[in-house]
Amino acid sequence: MKNINVYEKYDQQSDRMTGRTEKMTGARAIIECLYREGVDTIFGYPGGQVLPIYDALYDSKIRHVLVRHEQSAAHAADGYARATGKVGVCLATSGPGATNLVTGIATANMDSIPIVALTGQVPLSMIGNDAFQEANITGITLPITKHNYLLQDANDIPRVMKEAFHIASTGRPGPVLIDIPKDLTTELIDFHYPETVKLRSYNPTYEGNIQQIKKAAEEILRSYKPVIYAGGGVISANASEYLRALAEKVQAPVTTTLTGMGAFPVDHPLFLGMLGMHGTKYANYSIQESDLIIAVGARFDDRVTGKIRSFATNAKIIHIDVDPAEISKNVRVDIPIVGNARKVLEDLLKYVDKAPTDDWLQRIAHWKRSYPMHYIGGKDNIKPQYIIEQIHEACKDAIIVTEVGQHQMWAAQYFRFSEPRTFISSGGLGTMGFGFPASIGVKVARPDKVVFDISGDGSFQMSSQELATVVQENIPVIIAIFNNGYLGMVRQWQELFFDKRYSYTCIRNSVDFVKLAEAYGALGLRVTQPSEVRPAIEQAIASGRPTLIDFWVECEENVSPMVPAGAAINEILDLERKA
Amino acid sequence: MKHTLAVLVENRYGVLSRVASLFARRGYNIDSLAVGVTEDPTISRMTIVVRGDDLVLEQVTKQLNKLIDVIRVTDLGSEDTVERELALIKVNADVNNRSEIMQIADIFRAKIIDVASKSMVIEVTGDENKIRAIEQLLKPFGIKEMARTGKIALRRGPKSV
Ligand SMILES: Cc1ncc(C[n+]2csc(CCOP(=O)(O)OP(=O)(O)O)c2C)c(N)n1
Ligand SMILES: [Mg+2]
Numbered sequence: 001m002k003n004i005n006v007y008e009k010y011d012q013q014s015d016r017m018t019g020r021t022e023k024m025t026g027a028r029a030i031i032e033c034l035y036r037e038g039v040d041t042i043f044g045y046p047g048g049q050v051l052p053i054y055d056a057l058y059d060s061k062i063r064h065v066l067v068r069h070e071q072s073a074a075h076a077a078d079g080y081a082r083a084t085g086k087v088g089v090c091l092a093t094s095g096p097g098a099t100n101l102v103t104g105i106a107t108a109n110m111d112s113i114p115i116v117a118l119t120g121q122v123p124l125s126m127i128g129n130d131a132f133q134e135a136n137i138t139g140i141t142l143p144i145t146k147h148n149y150l151l152q153d154a155n156d157i158p159r160v161m162k163e164a165f166h167i168a169s170t171g172r173p174g175p176v177l178i179d180i181p182k183d184l185t186t187e188l189i190d191f192h193y194p195e196t197v198k199l200r201s202y203n204p205t206y207e208g209n210i211q212q213i214k215k216a217a218e219e220i221l222r223s224y225k226p227v228i229y230a231g232g233g234v235i236s237a238n239a240s241e242y243l244r245a246l247a248e249k250v251q252a253p254v255t256t257t258l259t260g261m262g263a264f265p266v267d268h269p270l271f272l273g274m275l276g277m278h279g280t281k282y283a284n285y286s287i288q289e290s291d292l293i294i295a296v297g298a299r300f301d302d303r304v305t306g307k308i309r310s311f312a313t314n315a316k317i318i319h320i321d322v323d324p325a326e327i328s329k330n331v332r333v334d335i336p337i338v339g340n341a342r343k344v345l346e347d348l349l350k351y352v353d354k355a356p357t358d359d360w361l362q363r364i365a366h367w368k369r370s371y372p373m374h375y376i377g378g379k380d381n382i383k384p385q386y387i388i389e390q391i392h393e394a395c396k397d398a399i400i401v402t403e404v405g406q407h408q409m410w411a412a413q414y415f416r417f418s419e420p421r422t423f424i425s426s427g428g429l430g431t432m433g434f435g436f437p438a439s440i441g442v443k444v445a446r447p448d449k450v451v452f453d454i455s456g457d458g459s460f461q462m463s464s465q466e467l468a469t470v471v472q473e474n475i476p477v478i479i480a481i482f483n484n485g486y487l488g489m490v491r492q493w494q495e496l497f498f499d500k501r502y503s504y505t506c507i508r509n510s511v512d513f514v515k516l517a518e519a520y521g522a523l524g525l526r527v528t529q530p531s532e533v534r535p536a537i538e539q540a541i542a543s544g545r546p547t548l549i550d551f552w553v554e555c556e557e558n559v560s561p562m563v564p565a566g567a568a569i570n571e572i573l574d575l576e577r578k579a
Numbered sequence: 580m581k582h583t584l585a586v587l588v589e590n591r592y593g594v595l596s597r598v599a600s601l602f603a604r605r606g607y608n609i610d611s612l613a614v615g616v617t618e619d620p621t622i623s624r625m626t627i628v629v630r631g632d633d634l635v636l637e638q639v640t641k642q643l644n645k646l647i648d649v650i651r652v653t654d655l656g657s658e659d660t661v662e663r664e665l666a667l668i669k670v671n672a673d674v675n676n677r678s679e680i681m682q683i684a685d686i687f688r689a690k691i692i693d694v695a696s697k698s699m700v701i702e703v704t705g706d707e708n709k710i711r712a713i714e715q716l717l718k719p720f721g722i723k724e725m726a727r728t729g730k731i732a733l734r735r736g737p738k739s740v
Contacts, residue, residue, distance in 0.1 A: 142597060143604045147647040150593070167647060201589060201650040325641035328634070 021192040026154040027052035027185040030118065031060045033161035036193050039089050041444050043067055043076040045100075047093020048133060049120030052185040065444060065473055068465040070097050072437030074104020075463075077115045079401060079441030081108070082424045085238060087168050088115040088441060094122055095133030098179070099140065103431060105175045106144040110428025111232060111259055114173035116164050117141075123183040124152065138179050146174030154184040158193050166197040171204025172323040173236055204322065208339030208347060216294075216318045216335045217351030223292035223316075225360045226252040229275065229304075232259030232427065233297015233321060233341050240264065240420045242345035243296065249349060251357045253364055255283040257298055258412055259427035266416040272364070273373065276304040277563045278409045281371035284569040286364055290315045297321060297341045300330040301428070310568035320344050373413060376576050381554040382530050384482050387537075388414035391452060391480065394537045398450040399424065399442055403435035403459030405489040407482040409559040411454040433462025439477040440469060450478070450541055457483040458507055467520035470546040478540045479548040481513055484555045492558050496575075508555075517548035528552045581610060582636050582656040583732050585740045586625040589648040590616055597646050598625060607631065607639050611664075611729035622650065626731045653740040655732050662732040665702065666710045667692075671721035672699040680720060687713045698723060706730075 024032065030053055034042065041063040046054045057064050067073045070092040077088030088108075092101050098119040108115045122131040127150075138150045147167050149160050157180075164176040220226060234243050234256075240263045247254045247270050254264045255272040264271055273280035275287055287293065293315045298304070305311040311331060319326070319333040320341055327336040337344055375385045384407060391398065392415050400415050402408040402425040417423050424442060426434040439453040460481050470477055482488075485508030494502050517524030523545045527536045533551070540547040560575035588594045595614060602609050610628040617624045629639055636654065643652045655662075672680050673696065680699060684691055689703035703713050707730065714722070734740065 138593065139596070142600045152592070199647065202647050323645070325638065325645055327641075329638065 021190045023188050024191050025052065025056070025185065026157055026180075026187050026189060027056040029154070029157045029189055029191050030161065030180070030185070031056045031062065032191060033158055033193060034062055034089060035060070037087070037161070037165045039087070041065060041080065042089040042091055043073040043080075043441065044091030045070045045073055045093070045097060047097045047120060049094040049122060049182040050091065050097075050185075052182065053091065053118070053120070053180070063444075064091075065440065065469065065475075067437065067440070067469050069463070070100035071104050071433070072440070072463055072466050072469070074101045074115065074117060075107065075431075075434050075437035076441035076444070077117070078104060078108045078113050078434075079424060079438030080445045081113050081115055081441075082438070083399065083421055083442040083445045085236070085421070086114075086445075087165050088113070089118070090115065091118045092120070093133070094120040094137075094182075095135045097133075098137040099135050102140060102144070103433075105141055105177065107426050107429045107431045107434055108175040109144045109146070111426065112173050112236060113175070114168040115175045116168050117175060117177040119177060119179050121150070121179045121181040124181045125183070127181065137177065141177050144175070145177050146172075148177040148179070150179045151181060151184055154187040154189045157184070157189065158191060162194050163197050163199060166199075167202065171202075172233075205324070205338045206340045206343055208320065208337040208344035210347065212335060212337045213344065213347050214351055216337060217348060219292055219316060219318060219335060220250055220252075220294065220352050221355055223355050224357065225290045226250065226292040226294060226355060226357065227272070227286050227290040227315075228252050228254040228294045228296065229257075229287065229298055230254060230260045230263050230296045231257045231298025234260055234263040235297075235420045237297060237322070237341035238420070239297070239342035239345050242342055242349065244268070245349055246345055246352065250352050250355050251361065252294070252355065253286060253361065255279070255287065257301070257304055257427065258425060260298065261412050261423040261425075262417040262420045265418045267418065274412055276301075276306070276569060277565075278413065278559050278561070279563075279569070279572075280373055281561055281572050282364060282367035284563070284572050285367050285371075287312050287315075288568070288570040293317045295319045295321075296345065299326050302330075305330065306563050306567055306569035306571075374576065375557075375560070378530060378554060380530070382527065382533060382551055384410050384484070384551075384553045384557055385414045386530065387480065387482065387533055387551055387553070388454070390534050391537055392416050394534065395450045395541060397422070398452055399446060400452050400454060401425070401435045401439040401442055402454045403456050404430045404432045405456040405459055405487070406484070406492065406557070406559045407454050407456045407459075407488070409489075410482075432456075432459040436460065436463045436477075436479060437466050439479075440466060440475055443475050443477045453477055453479045455479055455481045456488060457481055457485065457513070458487040460513070461511070464516065467517060467522050467546070467548070471521040474546075476544050476546050481548065481550050482553050483513065483550050484553050484557070485509070486555060488557075489559070491556070495556070495558070496564070513548055513550040523547040525549045526552070580630070580632060580636075582629050582631070582654055583660070583662065583730060584625075584627045584629060584640070584643070585653045585655055585732065586627060586643060587617070587650040587740065588623050588625060589650065590621050590623040591648060594623065594648045595625075597648060598627075598643070601642055601646065602629075602639075605638070605642060607635065611727075613729035613731045626729065628730055651740060655734065655740075659735045660732045661735055662706050662730055663704055664707060664710055664728055664730045665704050666714075666725060666727045668701045668703065668714065668717060668722060669698055669724040670701065670717045671697065671723060673697055676720060680717070683713065683716050689713060
């Protein structure tokens with residue numbers, strides 16, 4: 001029931017952010033809560049059960065980006081959150097709208113990204129009746145959210161919204177979903193936004209135990225072969241500067257995970273590159289020979305550790321993590337420190353000094369010289385690694401978002417990141433179709449930055465409909481398709497482990513990407529020669545338009561080096577292919 | 580190894596499914612689960628018997644603690660506790676063996692709470708061993724139906740969880 005007067009009064013008062021109680025509909029209350037949480041943009045798709053919320057959005061100050069599939073709304077909110085550290089917000093209708101969010105929510109959950117997902121639900125009285133477009137989305141998302149709510153009373157809207165943002169963004173961040181029955185959005189409530197959150201059952205540890213920190217410092221001071229192993233937790237805790245300070249003070253080398261990329265400058269002499277399955281040889285060798293691993297905001301994922309029994313067998317392990325459940329989940333830990341990475345590193349820095357690592361750093365320098373990252377350049381064929389290098393040359397501070405596959409690994413291996421939040425990729429879930437919609441969230445959050453979606457010809461087709469979104473909203477992201485005609489990463493495994501039986505991985509010539517871009521009104525460029533690579537990149541950046549570049553790359557290039565699944569991480573193979 | 584966990588949770592819609600889903604997702608085995616409201620009506624207490632080694636127990640405890648609605652998790656395994664479970668057993672009984680069954684019930688300090696011409700219902704309280712023992716003894720008569728509450732437990736002495 002639209003009551004114009006209440007809305008007008010609301011608009012005047014919300015500007016002044018008065019703490020007073022006032023009457024408004026549940027839908028208005030939701031928008032007001034977003035506003036109070038500092039949300040400037042949300043990503044969504046309308047439908048029957050969210051009509052009142054969309055009506056309230058219509059004349060609000062919050063920007064709504066209309067995506068073309070709800071999964072993209074979740075990925076865009078995720079990208080927005082990864083680029084800024086703020087909570088990303090997405091909105092979908094009940095039933096199919098809500099279930100379409102699922103992959104995006106699971107992606108955010110695996111990488112501990114703070115998003116709030118709002119879903120419409122059938123009216124309270126109809127829940128459980130298999131009503132039109134009813135889906136039990138709180139049940140469905142139970143295992144893939146940090147927490148979720150099914151609202152039962154419109155008066156709970158302010159409290160639940162406040163709690164949702166708090167839970168999503170504190171402790172180990174993660175997605176929170178709020179399911180909102182339609183009748184609650186049209187009810188009038190007395191709106192009062194709580195100042196604080198009262199949750200007796202949720203008190204994440206922020207500061208690390210000082211005794212443990214001192215013990216860790218002692219171990220560090222007497223280690224000869226320490227390695228700092230940093231994950232996405234360093235980025236989410238905004239701890240990069242402390243990570244760097246620790247490494248420099250101790251003179252310890254640093255390796256990062258895929259999601260930790262950007263937490264430490266790639267060009268820093270103490271950097272080892274990424275570790276694990278497609279890590280550098282010297283990062284993996286260093287881990288295996290190390291006497292002390294200092295893990296920060298990382299979770300010893302199987303893509304990192306390889307065969308777990310052979311992982312760093314001579315090392316003591318210090319594990320700094322905000323989530324106590326990560327301690328000793330996969331590996332035995334000698335000194336656990338539960339707390340926020342930034343706070344713990346800040347404290348740890350007070351007790352450490354240079355460790356006796358001179359010989360160790362020399363040994364690592366020798367490995368770096370003997371086993372550098374390399375590929376064999378192509379004369380006529382475009383090497384994918386070359387494109388990454390050229391993008392870096394053209395724009396050193398670009399934000400690199402990726403899809404999933406070989407192109408993702410090349411981006412992580414060959415772009416020389418210098419800042420956190422400039423490499424954005426689905427690590428834990430490995431979601432193809434993540435990159436393009438995530439790049440929309442990134443570009444909206446950081447319009448000052450050049451944003452690339454490093455994409456594969458397979459992955460792009462999982463979210464290509466978002467070309468309509470970027471054109472309509474004029475969000476000038478640059479999509480670089482590494483068109484190899486294959487679901488390349490799967491093909492690589494088939495080549496290596498299934499005798500080159502390329503079962504259903506060839507997708508060559510299935511679409512003209514340039515025409516596709518043009519059909520949507522985006523700029524489409526095709527690059528088939530190495531000499532055209534750089535000019536196309538420059539043209540895309542200069543155009544200021546949403547641009548798709550279709551790079552025809554070497555078809556059967558492999559990601560190298562590689563630790564075969566189940567092997568120890570020092571059993572790492574070269575797979576480079578001749579030009 | 581079996582462990583008894585006392586889990587205090589918010590007495591709220593959906594909490595049981597959160598806990599159950601966690602056990603299913605992480606592949607932990609629940610032997611029994613009993614839930615009821617506590618002296619504070621906003622708090623429910625779950626008594627969960629879980630099987631696994633110390634590592635599993637540590638993970639279960641931490642993962643439970645991560646659930647927003649879980650207030651506290653206490654492992655009663657290492658504590659001096661009183662534990663009880665209640666079972667209702669419907670057993671075939673007629674005039675010929677009724678008194679024999681009543682004698683067995685007597686030994687276990689169990690109660691006869693229903694008698695019909697061809698059956699009896701016996702209520703027995705105790706720990707697992709006791710319930711298993713009476714079940715064994717009643718089996719020859721033919722157990723028609725049995726319902727168990729799952730174990731509940733409290734610490735001995737003045738301390739609470
Ligand atoms: C949604 C989803 N489905 C399937 C996979 C399995 N998968 C991982 S990489 C890959 C191939 C990706 O192909 P493409 O996007 O062309 O990238 P390329 O490896 O060729 O660079 C597939 C199918 C996945 N990660 N995500
Ligand atoms: Mg491909």
